[in-house]
Amino acid sequence: MSNRYAIILAAGQGTRMKSKLYKVLHPVCGKPMVQHVIDQVNQLQIEDIVTVIGHGAEKVxxxxxxxxxxxxxEQQLGxxxxxxxxxSVLSAKSGTTLVICGDTPLIKAETMKELIALHEQSQAKATILTAYADNPAGYGRVLRGEGGLVEKIVEHKDASEEERYVKEINTGTYCFDNxxxxxxxxKVSNENVQGEYYxxxxxxxxxxxxxxVTAFQSxxxxxxxxxxxxxxxxxxEQILRKRINEKHMRNGVTIIDPLTTFIEADVQIGQDTVINPGSFIKGKSIIGQDCLIGPNTEISNCEIGDGTEVLQSVVHESSIGSFVKIGPFAHVRPQSDIKDSVKIGNFVEIKKTVFGKGSKASHLSYIGDAEVGExxxxxxxxxxxxxxxxxxxLTKIEDNVFIGCNSNLVAPVTVGEGAYVAAGSTITQDVPQQALSVARARQVNKEDYVKNLKFNK
Incomplete structure (x- = not known):
């Protein structure tokens, strides 16, 4: 096998995007287009990858x-x-060079491998990646001759009527003898209307x-x-989302409605997990086996254990254990660590908290900057x-603690192991182990108060 190199063209501004964001950095299924290309090229045993940058160079x-x-x-001249x-990086080297555009996020490593293999087997100086287009208008046509070798590429505007019937088009991806x-x-000239080098x-x-010169058809x-x-x-986005969802389904994940399920490119999901409609799973999330996700749930950059349920909730940048129940309508914010067999119920918000095994916050609570025991x-x-x-x-709640309804734990404070906090208490001092803490005004009943009010007379 000869040495292999790759040149990724990522210098164009992308004015048709009408965006402040540099074109190749626009995300597709959660990842910038150029990153998709790099990730696929990295599977090809490439010795050197050179990315040609221009507009937005620092961001790329x-x-x-x-x-x-x-x-x-510095100047985009074709x-x-x-x-x-x-x-300066490649010209002195021998081998095969792949040239690919950074705005082609759907290209597969397998296709590029086959392109390179044909190029090297045929000992061609150049091999063009082509595709069959039902409607080839606007594309350059690849015209083949004897033995399937390429005779020439004809741009649509220059093609004869007969040549325009050809449906094999140039995709803009090539292999060359370096x-x-x-x-x-x-020897390339810029004597054309645009004054560019093509x-x-x-x-x-x-x-x-x-x-x-030969060609490989995708x-x-x-x-x-x-x-x-x-x-x-x-x-x-639609094409890649379909591809991603089908990959997960073939790997044993049930997706109830792929058309309304959005899973980004780097997500991992275990077998027999069920994803309900309206779910967004983002970033580098890892979801275990036998989980139930959704409907209408957003998970971003989380690791979730086996057998966990996340229903109609938002979970970001956190670790979730096995056999946890989250939701409906819960919010787990970043840097939370939810241990096994925990329940985070409806309208509960967790933020930057360690939540111990078997603990529960079943409804309508805010637990932030806390360490909750088992x-x-x-x-x-x-x-x-x-x-x-x-x-x-920090609020620290040790093991086997019972916190009564409508309690305020004013940090910094520690509630000791096995303690009880009475409902309606506002705790401003540490609670000893096994203690009952009551921090509320004593109830006072004033007899006949209401009937003696002036407006009742």
Whole structure:
């Protein structure tokens, strides 16, 4: 196997997106388009990846980090000019170079592997990734000759009536012999209406030099989709979402309605988990086996154990144990650690809290900046009062504590193991172990008070 390299073209501004966000950073199923491309290319045993950046260069580098090398295209003078910017990194090397656009988030590693394999087996100087288009209007046509070799690429506007009937189109992804590529790039002219240097001209130059140029046709036209505007962005989102959902279903996950279920690209889900309609599962969430998610639930960057239920709730950036019941209408905010067999009931909000095994907050409570032990019962309407207007403080509730309804625990405060807090109490001091704490005004009944009021006379 020869050495392999990749050049990712990601320098265009993307004016048709009409956005302040640089085009290749627009997300598809939760991940920037260019990141999808990098992740697929990384599966190809590539020695060097060079991403050509221009507009928004710093943001792209921030996203991709050290996963690739970079070449700066200060002026956007066409695709061939963009590839030329990788000259200092690659031109002296021998091997196969893949050139792919950073706005093609649907491209599959398997397709690129087959493209490279055909290129190397046929000993071609260039191989074009093509696709069959039912409606090829606007695309360059790939015209083949004897033995299926490529004769030329004809742009739609330049094609004859007969050539326009050809439905095999150029996708803009190529394999080249690296030395032949950089040699031909020196001969590309910008004598055209736009005054730009176009990469397809390299194909014409190689053909004129008598070199072999071949093509590999993708089995799916949709995976070659380039995203240039918001319409194409939504199309890519729908296609990739369908692909992701089907992958999970084939792996043993039940998705009741794939059309209303939104699972991002890096999510992992265990077998026999059921996802109900209206669910959004985002980021790098990991969901165990035999779980029940939704309906109308949002989970983002969470790890969830086996047998857990999250119903009509929002859970962000937290760890959830096994056999936990969350919801309906609960909110678990970031940095929470919910242990096994916990119940977080309706209209309960948890924030930056460790919630111990077997503990319960069944309804209408706020538990923030807290450490809750095991087998704790937190009654309806209870609050950890964690903020004094300037600083946040910790509430610590030890094992086997009972917190009565409508209790306020004013942090910093500790409720000792096995203690009881009476309903309606406002706790401002530590409660000893096994103690009953009552912190409320003594009840006073004033006989005949109401009938003696003036407005009753």
């Amino acid at each position: 580098q921030e996203q991709l980090g050290d996963s690739c090398k970079y070449a700066l295209q 695709t061939a000019h963009a590839v030329m910017q990788a000259e 030395q032949a590529l950089f040699s031909a790039l020196q 990469l397809p001209d390299v194909i014409e130059i190689l053909k004129e030099e008598g070199e072999v 089995s799916e036209f949709e995976e070659t989709l380039g995203v240039n505007d918001r319409v194409a962005l939504s199309q890519a 087998n704790v019962n937190i009654g309806c309407g209870s609050i950890t009062v964690n903020y004094d207007g300037k600083n946040k403080y």
